[in-house]
Amino acid sequence: LYGRDNEIKVLLDCYDRVKLGLNEVILITGSPGTGKTALVNEIYKPVSEEQGYYISGKFEQFLKDRPYSAIIQAYTNLIGQILSESEERITYWKKKIIDTLGPNGQVIIEVIPKVELIIGPQPKLTEIGFGESQNRFKMYFLKFVSIFSEKGHPLVLFLDDLQWADSASLQMIRRLMINSEVDHLLLIGAYRNI
Secondary structure, three states, rough: OOHHHHHHHHHHHHHHHHHHEEEEEEEEEEEEEOOHHHHHHHHHHHHHOOEEEEEEOOOOOHHOOOOOOOHHHHHHHHHHHHHHHOOOHHHHHHHHHHHHHHHHHHHHOOOOHHHHHOOOOOOOOOOOHHHHHHHHHHHHHHHHHHOOOOEEEOEEEEEHHHHHHHHHHHHHHHHHHHHOOOEEEEEEEEEOOO
C-alpha cells in the first residue's frame, strides 16, 4: 500500500461523514491484482476501534444465477460478528431484529440461517406466488439491513468484484442507498476495469 495515503484518507474521510449520519458510496476500479481489496481493508481497524461494523462479500463469475450472493455473504459475516459479542449485545440485536421484522423473521433465516441463532425459530411463512415472494424478500431484507447501520454503530459494506454482480444485486444496492430507513452506511464497491 506504499504511496496510497491519499486514497486511504479519502476512505477515512467518507467514513467520518457516515458516522455523522450520511450514506456514502465509493467505487474503486483497477486491473486485477492492483490491491483494490488491500486498500479497502486498511479501514477495518479504524472502523472496529470506533464500534462500527466492517463486512464484506465477493461476487463470483460463475455464481450469477444466485442473486444477492455477495450481499448475503457480507450479512452472514455480520451475524457471525454479532454472535461473538456479549449476551447483552446479542439480546439487544435480537430485540431490534424481532421489532423490525415482526413475524417475518423466517424471510431472513431462509437466506441467512445463522439469524435463527439470535432470534430463535420463527413462524412459517405464508405461501404466496413467486412475484409476491420476491417482493416480500426485498422489503424485509431492506428492513433487516437498516437495523445494523445506526448512530454509534456505522456500517461499512464492501462488495468486491462488482463486475460479476447479477442485476438483482445491483437493484438491491440501489434500493439500499436510496432507502430513507438506512443511514450511517458506507458502501464500497470494487471492480475490474478490463
